[in-house]
Amino acid sequence: MEYAIEVENLTKRFGSFTAVNNINFKIPKGCIFGFLGPNGSGKSTTIRMLCGVLTPTSGIGRVMGLDIVKDTEAVRQNLGYMSQKFSLYEDLTVEENLDFYAGVYGLPKNVRDARKKELILMANLAGKEKSLAGTLSGGWKQRLALGCALIHKPKMLVLDEPTAGVDPVSRRVFWEIIHALSRQGITILVTTHYMDEAESCDIVGFIFNGNLINEFAPPQEIIQKENAKNLEDVFITYVERVTNTKVSSTFKEMKFLHSNES
Amino acid sequence: MKRKLFSFQRFLAIIKKEFIQIKRDPISLRIPIVMPIVMMLLFGYAVTTEVDKISTAIFDQSKTQESREYIDRFVASNYFVVKYNVSSERELSDLIDGGKVKAGLIIPSDYANDIRKNRTPQTQLIIDGTDPTTARTALNSGLLVNEVYSRTFKEEAMKKIGSSALKTPGVSMSSKVWYNPNLESTRFTIPGLVGLILQNITIMLTGFALVRERERGTIEQLIVTPIRSIELILGKLIPYIIIGYAGFLFSLALCVFWFKVEVTGSLTLFLLLGFLFVICALSIGMLISTLAKNQLQAMMVTILVLLPSILLSGFVFPREAMPTAIYLIGYAIPLTYFLDITRGIMLKGIGPEFLWNDIIALSIFMVFLLGLATLRFRKSLD
Numbered sequence: 001m002e003y004a005i006e007v008e009n010l011t012k013r014f015g016s017f018t019a020v021n022n023i024n025f026k027i028p029k030g031c032i033f034g035f036l037g038p039n040g041s042g043k044s045t046t047i048r049m050l051c052g053v054l055t056p057t058s059g060i061g062r063v064m065g066l067d068i069v070k071d072t073e074a075v076r077q078n079l080g081y082m083s084q085k086f087s088l089y090e091d092l093t094v095e096e097n098l099d100f101y102a103g104v105y106g107l108p109k110n111v112r113d114a115r116k117k118e119l120i121l122m123a124n125l126a127g128k129e130k131s132l133a134g135t136l137s138g139g140w141k142q143r144l145a146l147g148c149a150l151i152h153k154p155k156m157l158v159l160d161e162p163t164a165g166v167d168p169v170s171r172r173v174f175w176e177i178i179h180a181l182s183r184q185g186i187t188i189l190v191t192t193h194y195m196d197e198a199e200s201c202d203i204v205g206f207i208f209n210g211n212l213i214n215e216f217a218p219p220q221e222i223i224q225k226e227n228a229k230n231l232e233d234v235f236i237t238y239v240e241r242v243t244n245t246k247v248s249s250t251f252k253e254m255k256f257l258h259s260n261e262s
Numbered sequence: 263m264k265r266k267l268f269s270f271q272r273f274l275a276i277i278k279k280e281f282i283q284i285k286r287d288p289i290s291l292r293i294p295i296v297m298p299i300v301m302m303l304l305f306g307y308a309v310t311t312e313v314d315k316i317s318t319a320i321f322d323q324s325k326t327q328e329s330r331e332y333i334d335r336f337v338a339s340n341y342f343v344v345k346y347n348v349s350s351e352r353e354l355s356d357l358i359d360g361g362k363v364k365a366g367l368i369i370p371s372d373y374a375n376d377i378r379k380n381r382t383p384q385t386q387l388i389i390d391g392t393d394p395t396t397a398r399t400a401l402n403s404g405l406l407v408n409e410v411y412s413r414t415f416k417e418e419a420m421k422k423i424g425s426s427a428l429k430t431p432g433v434s435m436s437s438k439v440w441y442n443p444n445l446e447s448t449r450f451t452i453p454g455l456v457g458l459i460l461q462n463i464t465i466m467l468t469g470f471a472l473v474r475e476r477e478r479g480t481i482e483q484l485i486v487t488p489i490r491s492i493e494l495i496l497g498k499l500i501p502y503i504i505i506g507y508a509g510f511l512f513s514l515a516l517c518v519f520w521f522k523v524e525v526t527g528s529l530t531l532f533l534l535l536g537f538l539f540v541i542c543a544l545s546i547g548m549l550i551s552t553l554a555k556n557q558l559q560a561m562m563v564t565i566l567v568l569l570p571s572i573l574l575s576g577f578v579f580p581r582e583a584m585p586t587a588i589y590l591i592g593y594a595i596p597l598t599y600f601l602d603i604t605r606g607i608m609l610k611g612i613g614p615e616f617l618w619n620d621i622i623a624l625s626i627f628m629v630f631l632l633g634l635a636t637l638r639f640r641k642s643l644d
């Protein structure tokens with residue numbers, strides 16, 4: 001099987017703090033991989049190493065068969081990245097942002113206009129071409145960022161919490177696009193804290209305190225294996241297992257307790 | 263696919279983006295206009311012109327035709343404005359103590375008598391020394407007026423008496439007669455300001471150029487693109503070259519048309535070397551930008567660079583008067599060379615043959631700083 005991502009003993013330390021600890025995994029081409037874990041567990045750090053934004057302290061990483069340290073530029077050419085923080089130019093319009101990235105990726109003029117039209121359609125941005133990116137609402141911003149990340153037709157897409165702060169409807173619109181892209185054969189690595197989104201991935205993996213805590217597998221398989229109702233329960237079970245503490249009740253129970261107290 | 267060493271398309275994309283951002287940022291656009299005006303007025307007026315029209319009180323004990331003539335000379339010099347005529351020394355010292363006047367002129371009662379008898383009359387000029395600049399000007403001007411008057415007076419006496427019988431008291435003419443402290447300081451300060459303003463605008467604007475990308479997080483997205491450091495750095499420089507140069511032209515225009523300090527030498531040469539200095543100053547800013555992590559740091563480093571450059575480059579104090587160590591530090595500041603060029607071309611009117619050292623030094627600075635900035639910028643967040 002051909003792999004889009006191969007990671008061997010990958011480690012990242014910031015000073016004496018280990019953010020990513022000796023992780024190993026392989027992701028086959030063409031699937032949607034959901035990378036899950038609590039805040040500060042090392043998801044973004046792993047992603048940044050894969051994109052060549054951070055240099056690994058040790059270990060090997062390959063994206064589309066290319067080494068992330070030796071062939072960084074070739075890796076970048078193959079990959080579209082959407083960082084966790086919105087990182088487009090807020091003082092540029094939607095169109096100007098797309099134009100800028102088209103220029104930086106070296107798209108010829110005739111290709112660029114066609115590609116721009118295509119992306120505006122795909123990302124549901126029609127009608128906002130002349131709006132400043134900074135004035136867009138959360139969902140629109142994220143779709144614009146996605147559009148810019150796709151401008152050079154990458155084989156792989158890396159999305160770091162693309163739906164954080166996005167309303168339920170816009171989240172669904174966004175995931176429709178992700179699935180459509182996947183059907184075109186693009187490999188997608190995505191992180192999220194929404195377990196309903198994660199359940200629609202082909203494979204999910206959990207990371208905690210820089211360590212992987214499960215065998216990567218399809219969500220349904222994991223839910224069955226852990227005998228849980230859904231992925232959210234799996235998430236909580238994992239955290240409880242690793243930290244050896246009980247995570248307090250469900251949201252429903254919280255409300256019930258409070259109304260009893262008062 | 264092989265990545266080009268230098269892609270013109272990527273370079274153009276950066277330039278275009280920077281232009282749009284500058285266009286939408288009112289501060290960047292106003293700086294080249296506002297800064298020259300503010301700085302020029304501040305340094306041009308507050309520092310120098312205030313010292314003419316020194317308010318003066320006169321205690322004329324002689325009250326004669328001769329003494330009035332003497333007073334008229336003082337008034338005509340434009341340095342002194344007679345605010346009070348007093349009738350006692352006590353009154354005069356009260357006025358000075360109270361800060362009502364900065365100078366007092368006392369003419370003795372036998373003033374006219376002395377003149378008629380060919381003796382040197384002893385007048386007295388009292389100056390409030392709390393503000394040394396005003397005091398020095400008042401003193402110099404007073405002496406000057408006095409000497410010019412004495413000279414004409416002496417010449418008239420000579421005509422009357424005949425050159426052989428030169429018995430008029432020895433009034434030595436010193437070069438001070440030709441020395442105009444007010445004019446000199448303007449001519450020293452204003453052209454220097456052109457260079458200083460140019461430096462401030464460009465360093466301040468570019469100092470933030472890369473830092474802003476880092477602070478807003480846009481750098482992360484930029485890193486994953488195929489852009490090269492040299493394309494990014496140069497692409498960001500171009501728009502600021504234009505802004506910096508606009509500021510330079512504007513302050514030069516103020517200098518020539520408002521302060522009437524003309525360019526004595528070749529204007530073309532000056533405009534050319536101004537361009538060289540713009541790029542040099544921009545490179546300093548760009549280097550700061552690669553060093554600083556956020557805008558606050560950039561600001562502090564900028565001040566750390568600007569302050570010594572104002573003091574040590576010879577902008578305020580002549581470098582020749584500085585201790586050797588400080589004098590030598592001045593050579594590490596690009597502004598030093600440009601001030602040399604500015605004063606050389608604008609005031610002395612000298613050509614490139616006398617300025618080679620400065621031109622070469624600036625060129626070396628430019629290449630070195632720009633190279634360093636490019637090398638320092640890494641496409642990673644480590």
Ligand SMILES: Nc1ncnc2c1ncn2[C@@H]1O[C@H](COP(=O)(O)OP(=O)(O)OP(=O)(O)O)[C@@H](O)[C@H]1O
Pocket residue numbers: 014017019037038039040041042043044045046084
């Ligand atoms: N540049 C850095 N210097 C020092 N520590 C860092 C740096 N970047 C990240 N860390 C630390 O590494 C750990 C992992 O961070 P990371 O951003 O990878 O977490 P994450 O899984 O993406 O979390 P979140 O869900 O909140 O985005 C955190 O404890 C974070 O504080």
Ligand SMILES: [Mg+2]
Pocket residue numbers: 043044045084160
């Ligand atoms: Mg993260």
